[in-house]
Structure formats: C-alpha cells, structure tokens
Amino acid sequence: MQKIKIKGQDYQLPIYLPDATLGVARNLDSLDLLQVGLEGVMVNTYHLIQKPGEEILQKVGGIKKLMNWSGFVSSDSGGFQLFSLIQKNPELGKITDEGIVLYTGPKKQKKTLFTPEDSIRMQFALGSDVMICLDDFSPPKANEKRIRESVERTIAWAKRAKVEFEKQLQKHGFTDDNRPLLLAPIQGHNSHKWREFCSQELQKIGFDIYGLGGWPLDEQGKFDYSFCQKNAELTPKDSLRFALGVGTPENIVKLFFMGYQFFDCVLPTRDARHQRLYVFKVDPKNLNQEILKKLTEENRLQEIFDYTYIGKGKFATDNSAISQFCDCTLCKKTDDIAQVSKAYLHHLFKIEDGSAFRLASLHNLRTYTLLIEALRRA
Template identity: 55%
Template sequence: MKQLNVGDHRYTLPLFLPDATRGVVRGLSSQQVQEVGIQGVVVNTYHLLERPGTVVLKKLGSVGALMSWRGLIVSDSGGFQLFSLIHKHPKLGKITDEGVVLYSSEKQRRKTLFTPEDSIKTQFAIGADIMICLDDFSPVSGSAKRLQESVERTTAWAKRCKTEFEKQCRKKGLSKRNRPLLFAVIQGHDQPALRQQSAQELIELGFDGFGFGGWPLDSNGDFDYHIARVIADATPNDKPRFALGVGSPANIVKLRLMGYDLFDCVLPTRDARHQRLYVLNQPLNQVNFSGKRPWYQHLYIDRGRYVADPTPVDQYCDCPTCKNYSKAYLHHLFKIQDSLAFQLAITHNLWFYAQLMKKLQQM
C-alpha cells in the first residue's frame, strides 16, 4: 500500500512509529518527536489503563491531549506485556478463554480479569486512531496443542473485540468514515500452516488491517523472514500490514519489499540510551538496498576513540544533533551522565528512521 487513510488524515506509507508506551517517547517531548519527522506513535493500552487510567483519559479527551501529540496514535492491546509478565512469573496470572487473569501477588489475594472487551473500551478512552485486538501471544516453546490453542483463542478474542468495537462506534455515533481503524493480529509462531489458518480466520471476520504477531525470531535467533513472507502472502494487498515490534533498519527494508506498511520498535530509542547510534555508509539517496555493501553501521559513542573527535556522529546526516554537535561532545555527555546525552542520541536515531521511511516511500 502507498497510503493509509484514517478519518480526514492521509499518511504516506511506510511509517515507523516509535514506542510511546506510557504516553511519552522517552527522552523527547512530543514536539521534538514531530520535529525529527515522526508522524505517529504507539502507546500501550495496559500501561495507560494502570496510569493515568481511563477516568483521567476521558476527562482530557485522549492520550494525545495528555501528551500534546497531534499525529497518528496506535494503541496496542496490552496483551504482549501481560503475557510477558505471566511467562516470567507464572504465579501472577494465567490465560483463559475469558481473558487474562492477573493476581495482585503470588499469594493470589486479589484477582483482576482483563478481557478483549476491556482492551477495546480502554483503547477508545485512549482515543487511538488505530486499535489492536487483544491476541493470545504464541509461546516460543509452546507445544503443537498450545500453538493451535493460541490461534483459536486469538480468533475468538478478535471476534469479541470487533463486536465491542462496533458497539462503541454506535454508542459514540461514529460513521465508517470518521471511526478509528481496527487491526487483528496473526498468530501461529513458526508454523506456516497455523499462520495461514490464523490469517484466513481473521480475514473472514473482516478487519481494517492485520499485524504480524508473535515472536519474530527463528530457533537460531535470526529474524524469521520466511514466516513474514507467509503472512504477507496470506493477507490482502488492499489492507495495511503491521510488522509489530519490528525492527532494525535492515528488517524494515526487507519487510517493506514484502509488502509491510507499518513498523514499531523500541530499538532506535533504546539503542540511543545505550550509546549505540546508526550511521550511514553513504548518502541515503545513493543507497542501493539490493546491493551487497552494507548501507549503514552502528557507532558506539562511549568508546575512547571519540573523546576528542570534532566530527559529527554521521557525516551524511543533517539532524539537529549532527548539525550542531560533535562526537566528542556526545561522548562527554554520556560520560558525565547528563540527560542531554539521551536527547541528542535519540534525536539522531529517530531522524535516521524517519529519513529511511522517506526513502522507502519513494520506492
């Protein structure tokens, strides 16, 4: 797809959406995020349900109002965070057909149920432009029975999400033209047949777009491009494909060539906080993605070689960081643990991603 229509807004694809999990892209203000060329963010439904909560969000109107963000807002379902918590601490919860059961402590004193309906209601309180159905994350080490169960439960939950979504649209008087979009998530882990089954069942239910869900790495720890291709082939070309949690610049380029349209990942912001920056090997307008030569590399700004380096982080970059500051200064800021180091590093990495999107949009 070349364009995403959300209400009266038109977005040229592909888009990269940094994670603003709790209503903030860590290290930058909303205005700074927009200034580097980012058009949308992803927020987390479960974390925003915890704080500030739906009462505050409803009073303010949306998380966009809370964070002074005027761009696209995607709310993920909150499922991945819940499943990660339960996987690490099995006594703190369990997955049932009804929803996700959480306990206040390992002694299970107080029980909370988070259902597909709860997820959708919360996403309406968030005021998201694109909402994601709650899905049953396929466990990496799951048995064949558990993986099949994940696909079936994901379909059942998606159906319940759509029912609640349509109910909320009617309640709020939203037409098809001005309502949010609802995406479903395809599960099945590394099993092509299960991925195809999941895709077909969700297509039959009817959604505005489809997400590549589950763990994206194969048994060797490499990105599973084969499964990504299976999902791309199994989903319609007139519906946007969302590569959830993806990824590195190299991942994004390959998946865009497969037909994926939307991407979100913590990498550019997390890498920046850990002093890992993205640097072009040549001007971006000269890059040939099909060539054998690597088109970018990582620069680790904490290394001693940069202590007195007067050059910018990337000679081919015109982001505010590279235009105004040297490697030596950024190295210095990290060494003295000043918060400006995070701001300058994150600005650079997000600029890199935004410029990559512009190049891919022209292809």
C-alpha cells in the first residue's frame, strides 16, 4: 500500500476525490462525505473566488473551515473552466501569454486578468493540500500550431506558478514538512512529441505531482487508454500522477495499474442526479489489487461493474436493495429490508423530492470508495 504525507497528515493511495466545485459535493454535506468513506474533495479556485470570494475565505480561515472538512482538499486552477467558458462564447474572454483575460459586466466592458500567480495566491487563501498550476488546455481539435502554443504557455505559466508558490510558502511560514504540494498538468493533446517536451520541461522546473492534462478521448470520442499510458510513461516510474477528471470505475482501475494514484470525477454525483446508479456484480470486499489486475489484463472488468437506471418502471415495486454488496445508508438492511429500497428511491425521483439526489449520490460515492478500498488491498 502506498502512503503519502501532505501537511503532516498521512493519506493512502490511490485516492478518489469527488468534485466539490463550489465547496460542496452537490446535495451532500461534509458528514455525508465522511460517512461514505471519502477522504478528500476537489474544489475549484476560480469559482470559489467568485463566491464567496477571497476576502471571505481569508476571514473564515479557508475552505476547510468553511466546509468544516478535516480531509484532503485539492484545488483546480480554474484554467479548464475558463477555457470552456471562452470556447463556448469568445466574447467572454481570451487567452494571452500573460494570463486569461475576462470580459464581464452587461456590455462586457469590464476587463479582468486572471494570471498563474493569481491562481496560486488564491489557492493559498483556500488552504488547499494539493494546488494546481494554471495551464493552457490543449483543445481536442487543436492543430500543431495551437498544440505548440498551449504547451509553451503551459510551461511558461508553470514556471511563474512555481515562483509564486515558493513566495507564498515563505509568506505563510510553511516548512518542507508541512507544506502543500504543487501539481503541473502535462498538455500537448494527442501529440506524443509535444507531450514529451511538455513533461521534460515541467520536470526541469520540478513539481510534486504531474497531471494528465487535456481530454483522454480519441477521435471517436472513446476513452483513450493508450494516450493515458503514454502520458504516465513521460514521468519517472516513482512519480505521483493525477488523472484529472477521470473517470468511470473501469477507467480508474485501468489507470491505477498504469501508475496514476489520484482521481477526481464528477460522474458518480452527476449520474446520481440522472438516476444512474453504480452497482457491483460481485462483493467488492472480496476484491483486491491482484484480482483487479488480473481482470484488467484479461479485459474482464465488465464482469464486476454494472448500472441500474432507477427511473425504469420495473423498479416501482422492487423492494430489494440497490446493491446487495453495498453498505451505504440506502443499502443497509434492517430486519432484512433495505433502508431505502429500489421502489422507494424510484418513488422519490418520481415525485422529484430533493432527498433522491442526496441518497443516490451517497450510494454512488460509496461504490467508488469500495472500489478504492479494493485497489488498496494487497
């Protein structure tokens, strides 16, 4: 089992972080997260600086105090969100060498600049354990020129972010034993040449964790495992690697065996809101690293993962638990009856009661932590 010490606290690897973009994994509070066995969350710097804002965050003592969350917090730089925003509507801003320029206000006349230094300073205001450098996301359909630009800018911004990071460490009195970690995403879209160059230059600057930057999707929109494998091989064997935004349970298992240890993904909570529930076909408590590795090598992971679409009519009268192998609040049995049966959850979705989102999210997140526990089991 691999362990890591961050700010003096031990964490086991691999680790999965649900997305708590605005300081909340939607519909769930910090006690809920603890209850399903989660040890960390991923928040978003740019969104939290909009609301509640840097000043309030500093006054309350950071995001952990605000959420009353004692676990691990990683903060995304905001680069990907801003890139998506500008990609959808170029009137909202542009990406320059200096940083990301945003146009706000009713007539888009107010201009603000978000720099790599701003992003790091704000992540110190949040009090994150893992901070992420602002990067220039390589767009999925980028040509060679745009890939090169994205890589060169990502390297230049990472250099500036590291300088600011060290300045802030000193300002806040961190030592080598209790400091947060700094992550740099590797960009370069699907170009091995540019990804390799990006990785080598980032390693010269030196970071604690290297991230899988860009979308791991092939031209048909399918998850591209060979791309993830190549990206992992670009950093030394014992590097810490973060598969940013990944993924389904199957993605996580496969990438873990490629050498990724950190995962964050919105899927379990988003799917929960869309009535899609994750279920194990076998008891996850009987799974371990060796068995999962064998299933991965033999391409048999589909034998252990399944989905239940709870909105289907056939569940309206189904008194059984969502998963016979899950121990979450819903699936727990009292007198042989599941605490929340398929029929009840189906009904709660049907009448659009808010509890349906919370309950479905709890179940899906527990499925993820059961998987992570299995991956940690030797």
